[in-house]
Amino acid sequence: MTPPTRDDTSGAGTSSTGTSSTGRTAGSSVRGAHGSVLVLNSGSSSLKYQLVHPVGGEAIASGIVERIGESGPGHVKHTFAGNSTTRESPVADHDAALRLAIGLFDEVGPSLAEADVRAVGHRVVHGGARFGEPVLVTDEVLRQIRDLTPLAPLHNPANATGIEVARELMPDVPHVAVFDTAFFRTLPEAASTYAIDRAVAQQHGVRRYGFHGTSHQYVSGKVARVLGRPLEDLNQIVLHLGNGASASAVRGGEAVETSMGLTPLEGLVMGTRSGDIDPAVVFHLVRNAGMSIDEVDELLNKRSGIKGISGENDFRELHEKIADGDRPAKLALDVYVHRLRKYVGAYAAVLGRVDVISFTAGVGENDDEVRAAVMAGLEGFGFAIDPERNAGRVKEPRVISPDWARTTVMVVPTDEELAIARQALTVAQGR
Template identity: 75%
Template sequence: MSTVLVVNSGSSSIKYQLVDTVHGSALASGIVERIGETVGSIKHTFADATTSRTDPVPDHGAGLRAVLDLFREQGPDLQEAGIVAVGHRVVHGGSVFGGPVLVTDEVMDQIDALSPLAPLHNPPNLTGIRVARELFPDVPHVVVFDTAFFRTLPEAAATYAIDKEVAAAYGVRRYGFHGTSHQYVSTRVAEVLGRRPQDLNQIVLHLGNGASASAVRGGVAVETSMGLTPLEGLVMGTRSGDLDPAVLIHLQRNAGMSVDDVDDLLNRRSGLKGLSGENDFRALHGLVDAGDPDAVLALDVYLHRLRKYVGAYCAVLGRVDVIAFTAGVGENDEIVRARALENLESLGIAVDLEKNAGRIREPRIISPDWATTTVMVVPTNEELAIARQAVDLVGDAPDDSADLGHA
């Protein structure tokens, strides 16, 4: 076997998955939540059985040690799992990292230096790496960056029209995010269709609580909706997406809002939640069905922005062979999928309502036979993508003396 333990460390959570990269399956998975709070939560799933615990998890070190305890108690045995690497997700790689890298002290310093570009994400990502290196000292650690897939953006797409010296001094440009998902899905689309990625022009719509769109020409990203940070672009669960920058100036001057106030507003109290009070689509649809005007408007705003990006990327690509929906909303919400592509028949884009019905767990074409653009739902698997990139980087497995989780 060739397995990778994938760790995704957030500010108060750790998601993990033990991935069999040969068969593309998860051998075990779990999540540690509410780190640093009075009562923490840990769930570990193996062999179709889930073990749940509610214990204090004071820090990330305690969280990962609890995960190792569950592996020992519930399985699988990490010593026998054939682990060749620990893979880590890091949100922001800036202009420094264009692909996966082996973790070194220098790499960690560079990730730390990029924290001003992603203050909510890079520091906890870095904490998870630091702790995992202590617990798995003899296994290679690999970092995969959300921004790496979008390093190929043309300068015209990546450049903001502000003073170039200011932009250069502070790293202001479009970086893009969710890149691991966009890369995985665009590659998977080609596999499912039996086509070469270099022969396809694709629009990928990663729709979850965070949402992003990308234009991929011949397997290479040429546009994306997120920018310097994950705030730009589509309307999201709690984030505003695109906004006139003068709104920030207006609120600071006239509402007396501080930088932190505006940050909180745009990242946590905007998007669907800001418009309707709900950022869960199941609850939102319930409110829409009940005729709640705020919910109706929120959904309309969300879909309008999404449809506008699809149209813009049709113009960027010139020819669109495939539009792929993915992530939590994209895979599970038939209403969003259908309404997002309404009235685009003149562009050869449409959704067949029967094919589109329900939650979709496997890649499926949902466009009618006459459509010139294939519309698909392709479930994303960022953990598998991270694991495979880690295996490609480290090559052969380490020797049998590797110490797996006994530090």
């Protein structure tokens, strides 16, 4: 099998040169036949945005506003037509952040009026049991997103605030909420149910929801298109490896298992998150270390994972430390890879047959050493990679397994912004 070439829908994020890591050209055309979609991702202290042609897949412009509501100046970066404009100024709240972003569209380009914005797509982290599909935002939908705050206290309030401000600033454009959890609504009960008291679980919404769903759905669909095979015929394992990391098992285009759970803390070892851990560790630290629940929360979410073991969560720095003989860095990578291999094996058992394994997101796309380590020694299961095909960063969808392997192993750059844009446009057109 020869590695496939990119099709016209690939892409993931705009670089400072005007061409994305997967070939999407920024600023090549402002007004498309189907208009554009503004995609917003409002975090607790940041706002990421991208203006996208949803049909052709081109990223027209993108930007980020950081340090919202924090002391000191915020950092603003806006990229259009290969040029980046940066600013340093205080950013009091999301209202100020969005006004800054829209001001840069007017000042630097492209004009949102000329871009013919047909919809604004909002990434929302948690949809709970209420939202299994993207929805047109109404006052009631916004209220329900806020009601889900107990399930995502760090994410949903910021998502809701971003939606509220954007609706005020762009009242004549339909706003659509796209949920990270939606793709995993198809999980069978055996996969989504935790073995705790059923009444308690139902009362408090305790179940496996899964996250990064937009990415897992995009990548699994992209695999089918690139290989030219029907999606319904494929059993896939998708490994989304960024600072946050998750795995999914996808049968015929539907998710049947995923590593993240009630929150994004469960599952794989991540940049700063522990992933799977004995729940009694929490009791032990509260009872014997005198830690509060909030302190344990911070420990497991912000001071664990790769950073907790090695002191570093940048994989480039991690590899440099390993080359210098740093033992904690080597241990961190070993733990990271060991957990990944466990999930690959478990999901192979869940699926029964694995047709494709895909690596995606920052680490998955850029770290050939991690990919090689995960697949090493698994030839007996039909999993293998070709060293030459695997070498280096991957900017286009690529097969990295040898021709003889039973399972196709690929690197597929994700594009959550494009996926959100397309879903938002579909909802807006059908309203």
